[in-house]
Every structure is written in C-alpha cells, then in structure tokens.
Amino acid sequence: MPGSGKSDDRRLGFKASQEVVVVAISIALFVVFSATLNNFLSQGNIIAILKNVSILGTLAVGMGFVVVGRGIDLTMVAVMVVGVAFSIWISTWGIDFTLAVICGAVLVAAIGLFTGVMVAIAEVPPIFATLAIASSVYGSGRIVFASDVLYAPPDIAWLKFVGNGSVLGIPMSVVIFGAVAALMGLFLRRTRFGRLVYATGDNPNAARTTGLPTRPIIVTQYVISALIAFTAGIIMTGLVTGIDTRLYNSSLIYDVLLVVVLGGIGLSGGQGGVRNVIAGTILVGILTNGMTILNFSYTSQNLIKSVILLSALAIDAIINPRDEQTSQSGDI
C-alpha cells in the first residue's frame, strides 16, 4: 500500500491546518465586523450572509466532490446556466415547467456523463476536457437561446417557495445548500462509494491495480457534480426569477474553485471534505458581506479579497511546507 499510517497522519495534519487557518481568519473577521459594524451581528444579517453564499456553496460542494477524486469540473457554471435556461426555454413551448425542469436535469446528467466518459475513458486530462466542454455547452446555449437572460414562468408555486420560502426561519436556499452539503458529507464519509472516491483521488493507479472500478467512479462524480450545478441554478432562478447565462463569463467558476482550495481540499485529490468547503464558503461570505456594508468600491473589494485569500494560502504554505510527502504527482 502506498500510504503508510505515518504519511496518512501527516496528510490529515496538513488538511486540518489549512482549514484551521481559514476558520481562524473567518472568526477574526467576524469579531472585527461585529464590533465595528452596526447590525452585522443581527440575526437578519447572519441569514443574509448564508443566503448570499448558498449558490456559491452549493457549487463548491459539487466541485469539492470532483476535486477529492483528483478531478476538476470547470463545466459547472456552464452546465448550471445552460441547464436551467434549457428548462425555461422548453417551458415556453407550453410544456409544464416542472416537467421542463426534469428534462433539464436529464440533459445536465447527460452532459455530466459525457464529461465523465471523456475524463475516465478517453483519459483527457480533466482540466482540458472540462474547459473545452464548458465552452461547447455555453456556446450551444448561446446559439439556441436568443437572449442571455431567461425568465421562469411567474406562477410556479414550488419555485417561488425555493426563492422566498423558509423552514423554521431559515431561507429555502440555505436549507437546500445545507441539505446538499449534508448528503455529500454523509456520502463521502459513510458510504463505500465515498471511500472509493478518496482512494481513486489519492492514487488512481493503485486504486485501479487493486481492482477498484475507478472509471465508473469518475463518471459518476461528473454526473453528480452536474446535477448539483443544476440544483444551484434552480436556487438562483427561484431567488431572482430568472437565469442570466452571462454568468458563464463571470469569475464565478474561479470563486468556486477558490472556495474549495481555500477550505483545504488539495487539487491533488484524496483529501478534505465537505467541512473544508463550508469553511471556505463562510470566509468568502463574511468578507463580501462586511465589505458591502462598508460600501467599499469594487476595486478595493477585489484587492482586499485577493490579499486575504492569498494570505490564507501563504500562512498555510509556511505552516505546512510542501515536501515529497505532502505533494503528489498530479498536483497543480
């Protein structure tokens, strides 16, 4: 076996430390903002923070799942916008919106399946495969849909509930994010399949040699991440009544990746979990919320965000210097 008990411990330590750094920065920011900003600590604002990161967080759970298996899914934002836009588009032909959403989910799963096959069977490196597929998916969408912005039909009760409803005072968008995260956490930690994902991510060749079905595992990962992206898209449609396909051109996919890496899921795979994603998401959420309240200009917001995120990575690099034990082949 490639990983002796000792190196496993080291990896565990590495993972925990980066997470700890991020959590510590989050707590520090939280304390500073609570002390200096009016209403920051109010219940309403805490819920607003969670609501504002629910889409980012949901996407990051899907991305984290793929990254744990030593993959990367740059198609997520493209799949999210095109999948939902497709559902809205076919609903304009008179198809029931709920049925249209199911059709959209099927399309999205098919895209995920194709991506998975390209990565697992055609063995195209995931970063290139997903970059190219993202572009094709978005491009096809641009040809099919006349407009960038598509509005969902106005009278869909369940969609309104996703946007405005709440359970025990918690907005549905946060509940869905929480549910996706909890399910993924349980799936990764408690199921055999979840453990196989770690094994594949840690050392794909060893996993394959020992007889694990690595190819089906990888394909499944991309199908699931595509469906999670679609879920995030549905949350967004519920929140703002429509979907803006131009989000593909925004930095959202990099923000998602950043949340994952920042939280401590190494791009080399096999480490980390949903907890790391949540740590990264919360840090970005607190930071954005505080800076919006402070009414910082866009440029200074980006600057401060980059500096804090970079320092989180730098502190981790100092505490946990990379060596032959911690860095693996395939690390980007």
Next chain:
Amino acid sequence: MKIFKKCLLAGLGALALLGAAQVASAQETDQVGRAAYIDGVKGKKVIFVPISQGMDLNQAWVMVWQRHAARYGFTLEVRDPNGDTNAGIRAMQGAIAEKPDLIIVQNPDVQTYARLLKQAQAAGIKVLQVNMQSATQTDSYVGNDWIEMGRLEMGELAKHCTGPNAVSHKVVWLAGVQTGAANIYMRTGIDEVLKANPELQLVSDQPADYISEKARQITETVLQQHPDLCGIMGIWDNAEVGAGAAVAAAGKQDQVTIVTNGAGAATGCESIKNGLLDVIFNFNAPTQGEIAAQQISELLQHPDRKAGSEKTIFFGPITRVDKTNATGRNCWKPEDIK
C-alpha cells in the same frame, strides 16, 4: 361667385394631377434622389462590434439594421465578442484591417477602444458609436443621454424620498460596470440631483455588474443595514429584478421604490407587473435602432466626407414607464420588430 372660383380651381388641379400621372407612367420617373441614395449605400460594407449580442437592446438594433441592409443592398456583419474585452479588441483590429465603409461600435468602457477608434478614423473608416460611448468622439453617436438618465432616475427617487412623508432619505445606487460610459455619465447626473437635494442620503454605491444575483445580494445586505431604505436606482432592468427580489423577500415592496432603465423589452414590463420594479426609464431600443439606421444611411451616402470631419450626436427618446403605461409600444417583443 366664390364657389364657382373654387370649383374651377379644383377642376384645374385635378386635370393637372391627371396630366402629371400620365407623364409619370410614360417616363417611369424615379422618386427624387432615390437612385443616388441607392447608389450610395448599395454594396457598402458595415461591421458591427457589440458588447454582446445576447442583450435585448442589441437584438433589437440588429433586427432593424438587417432589415434596412437587406432592403437597400448593403451588408451588415456582426462580430460578437460576447462580453470579452480582449475578443472585442481583436474584433475591432480585424474590422479596421478589412477597411469597411462603416464600423458600428458599442463600447464596453470609455478607454478600451479609444485608440482603435482613432486608428479607424485615421484609416478613413467612418465610425458610428451606439449607446455606449468611448473617450474618443467619432463621426456619430446614437444612444442615451446618460447624464439625463442619471438625473431622471435619481430625480424619481428624490420625489419619493424627500419631504415629510418619506419613509427615510436613504437611497442606493446599484451601478453596472464602473468604467462603462453609462456608469460614468449617469453618476454625473446623480451627483447633480444629490447636490440639489442635500437631505438625500446615498447609503450604498456598489456595482452589480449587470448581474441580477449580484444585485440581489447587495440589496439583501443593504436592507439589513438600512431597514428603512426608501429607494434603489439601477442601470438595467434585467439586473435590477434581483434587487426587486430582495426587496420582495423582505416584504418591503410598498416601502422601497426601485427605479432603473432598460431597452423597453416586454420582460421589463413583466417585472413591473410582478411588482419587482416600480419605474423603468425606457430608451426604446427599436427606435434607437431606427435612428442609428438613419445615421448609417447618412454616413454611407457621403463617401466624399472625410471620416471624422463632422461629429454629430443623436440622443434617443426616453419614456418613463410604470404600472400605468407598461403596455403596447413600451413593451416590445423581438417578434414585433420583424
């Protein structure tokens, strides 16, 4: 006697007309100047470099121009960089190298194409800018008077958020892209209104980047800080629906007035009817497209005029649309224009 005179005149007039008609049918007289006009525009090449063709206003313009081009025999090519500034620069460079008769450009910001537009003019290519201006002035600009737009929108908020009955004097400006012409000039108009109404309090000034989810997030956060917020003004109806959604989620639709501008597409009217937006200052993109089409004809008809020798500006109409007039021509659909 008077009646007799009138009858005689009418009779003579009718005879004259009849005669003229006969002459016309005999010689197939052309409409005065038409031949020269068609000769002027036929076979000419026009290239349009938009910000992105996915936006409602762009679709309206191009539909109008394509119809115009098809009727009078010039070509219109759209080089869509799809929101990517680098692709836009390449598209502009490519367009200049091809030496078309006219380049139409919608600038992503005031600087990016400024030098390229100078180059184009120096190369003898006429340039028409639509709706989003560059720092470089060229032959013609057709689009919004953005300073007036800023004035109108903040003026609308001033109506609601000053005086004894206002819930508060707190207003929000949800900007677009801060380097864009619309943003820069609207800000000038906004500042004028703020200066004239010193009690108005601008509590947040954040760019939503023309993305509805971002507008929603900013509004959600600001509403937590300022539960007594009175008004929000934005820059594009399709983005401000996000602000409307946040206000609706907070149950403050009666309290917060949301004002924005837009191309006048039916989706904007729907947002007013759904209660997500209160007022849209509608710049009617199809009409804007027709004004630009007139400019295309003018610029193509006079190849003798040197590029950049005459600089003209045409501001399009702006209509205030709310619940009472969100119908008919204020709410166009793409299929209406075809």
